[in-house]
Amino acid sequence: MFLKYVLILLISCSLFASEVFILHAASPTLEPAKLETLDLTDFRGRNWTLKDFENDSILIVAFFGTECPLAQFYATRLNRIAQQYSKKSVQVIAVISNRQDSLEKIGAFASRRNLTYPVAKDPANRFADQIGAERTPEVFVYDSSRNLRYRGRIDDQRGVAHDLLEPRRRDLQLAIDELIEGREVSVPRTEASGCIISRTKQVDSKSEITYGTHIAKILRKNCVGCHREDELAPFKLTNGEEASCWSDMIVEVIREERMPPWHADDKHAKFSNERRLTAEEKQLILKWAEAGAPLGPEPDLPPLPAKPVGWQLPKEPDLVLPVTFTPISVPAEAGPRGVRYQWYMQSPGFTEDKWVTAAELRPGNIDVVHHILAFAVEPGKERVTLARADVEYLFGYVPGARVEPLPPGHAKKIPAGHNIYFQVHYTPNGTPQKVQSHMGLVFADPKDVTHQVRTSSARERRFRIPGGRRLGKREGPSDYSVEATSETLPSNATLLAFSPHMHLRGKSFNYELRTPDGESRMLLNVPNYDFNWQTTYILDNPLEVPAGSRLHCTAVYDNSLSNLSNPDPMMDVTFGDQTWDEMMIGFFHYSVPVNRTEEPSTE
Known part of the structure; x- marks a missing residue:
């Protein structure tokens, strides 16, 4: 899921403005440049030249792409900035240079966001080449003489590696204010974070590596x-x-190991859903891109597997439950404290136990739904059950979630008469949204179920990660460990998968199997935990565990300035639901035979 994403929650760090400014001291230098010409046509067919802006003291040229999530977010933010400064002789023109972005796509991009500034197509990326634009989003600010005074990002709230609830530094607005006041721009150059502009390329017709011969197979897999x-x-x-x-862009995300999204090392157990390119595959992609990405012959691939429209499920769901009865309004901005978790209840009216062999929580809008968890709750026991939301859940959706098949004969049980409670975390994306999510369930015939799948966890609530204020420093520690041990697993348990969970200061997470005879075996190590890619790691070979075994988990947190996603390195951090809090939960999934479902001990 390339960037949703990319995308999701954090919080203002206004107490740390001076330290954050120091982080920008190493910004690249601004090369002197003058905007000599501009001749572009917008999606409505109107032509724009420099003469159209001759009465504007400041001209902002912004590069966007219709499919880049960061560009989508910042196009709306720039709309508000343009309106804010519209009476101060500040004008904006957006430019879309990607070769794949048609006028139809550009029109939809602008109309969907109600953009008030012109949005123009840059044929063959000639204008981007003229001024040296590289990314979307990226802005260029010119003064009344059309000399370049600022280049880079709009602000630092969102990037490919972080996502804050509020900007720490509003670079574009600060540059505008300084120019209006007749001062030099204090930080004239910042790095733009986002998608590489897709330029028209010279294709090596002699390249033996083409999409059809080599690359299609890699991408399909x-x-x-x-x-x-x-x-x-x-x-x-x-x-x-x-x-x-x-x-x-594919080459960049592979080199930086952002894609495919896989954060576990390969030194311990093997996982059936591992997403990792071989060295040979990486080299083939690199050489293909260097050759201009030639198409070659039509690839010899079978058709994509059919799937239900709108679902990852293996078949049409037997039951679809709405998470909410009506669409929910999500505001454009979260504010410094974000949007608190929301809870909703549905009563499916099951008069008999239901065995679920596949389930999917489908977010109504992936741009603004960070996660959904579903719980089966017996009426009258809501307080007790939901208080253990960090212990077990029924089904979940998190960023990067894939519906993976359970082993044959395995299913989760929803007892008769139980209600379904949903916990939803909304994350505003810059524009007001309406969202209605759903849960689809595929039922198994009870006589075909041999094993019940359960979810449990090793978790620790009593911890305090120190911040800089308590330590008398500018930041907290970069390696703060918290450990937890699960309850004893049933004697007939078979481990199936692991789902580590932390928040924005999460750095690494591991699981060890500890058996009664004193042996300890590392099963999973996630050295680079990513809050925006909360993968469930599915064992390639389910593991039967000795009676009396437990799982021991170690989580490491980074509360330092070097963590770009850190809401506030000065603040102590404790366990809590919200993103600016932390969690230490090592969820794991196991099965037990249905004919002798021993309960785990409550030690």
């Missing part, structure tokens, strides 16, 4: 599960033209 029609990723990679347009 590793990427197309998400990058296809009606899936979570923001763009498709199902044909050569689409893949070619994104070739430079």
Whole structure:
């Protein structure tokens, strides 16, 4: 899911403005430049030249792309900035240079966000080449003489590696204010974070490596599960033209190990859903992009597996429950404290136990729904059950979630008469949204169920990660460990999968199996935990565990300035639901035979 994403929650760190400014001291330098010409046509067919802006003291040129999540977010933010400064002789023009962005796509991009500034197409990326634009979003600010005075990001709230609830530094607005006041721009150059502009490329017609001969197979195996029609990723990679347009970006995310999203090391157990490119596959993609991403012959691939429209499920769901009866309004901005978790209840009216062999929580809008958890709750026991939300849950959706099949004969049980409670975390994306999410369930015939799947956890609530204020420093520690041990597993338990959970200061997480004879075995190590990719790691070979075994988990947190997603390095952090709090939960999933479902001990 390339960038949703990319995308999701954090909080203002206004107490740390001076320290954050220091982080920008190493910004690249601004090369002197003058905007000599501008001749672009917007999606409505109107032509724009420099003469159209001759009465404006400040001209902002912003580069966007219709499919880039960061560009989508900042196009709306720039709309508000343009309106804020409209009476101060400040004008904005947006430019879209990606070769895959048609006038139709550009029109939809602008109309959907009610953009008030012109949005123009840059054919063959000539204007982007003229001024040296590289990314979307990226802004260029010119004074009344059309000399370049600022270049870079709009602010530092969102990037490919972080996502704050509020900006720490509003770079574009500060530059505008300084120019209006007749001062030099204090930080004239910042790095723009986002998607690489898809330029028209010279193709090496002699290249033996083409999309059809080599690359299609790699993308089908590793990427197309998400990058296809009606899936979570923001763009498709199902044909050569689409893949070619994104070739430079594909190379970058592979080099930086952002894609495919997989954060566990390969030194311990093996996982059936592992997403990792081989060295040979990486090299093939690199050489293909360097050759101009040639298409080559039509790839010899079977059709994509059919799937229900709108679902990852293996078949149409037997039951669809709405998370809410009516769409929920999500505000454009979260404010410094974010949107608190919301709870909703549905009564499915089951008169008999239901065995669920596949389930999917489908967010109504992946841009503003961070996670959904579902719980089966017996009426009258809501307080007790929901107080253990960090211990067990029924089904869940988190960023990067994939519906993975359970082993044959395995299912989760929803007891007769139980209600379904949903916990939802909304994350505003810059524009007001209406959202209605759903849960789809695929039922198993009870006589076919041999094993019940359960979820439990090793968790610790009593911890306090020190912040800089308590330590008398500018930041907290970068390696603060918290450990927890699970309850004893049933004697007939078989481990199936692991779902580590922390928040924004989460750095690494591991699981050890500890048996009664004193042996300890590492099963999973996640050295680079990512809050925006909360993967469930499914064992390639389910593991039967000795009676009396427990899982021991170690979580490491980074409360320092080097953690770009840190809401406030000065603050002590304790356990809590909200993103600016922390959690230490090592969820794990196991099965027991249905004919002798021993309960885990409550030690």
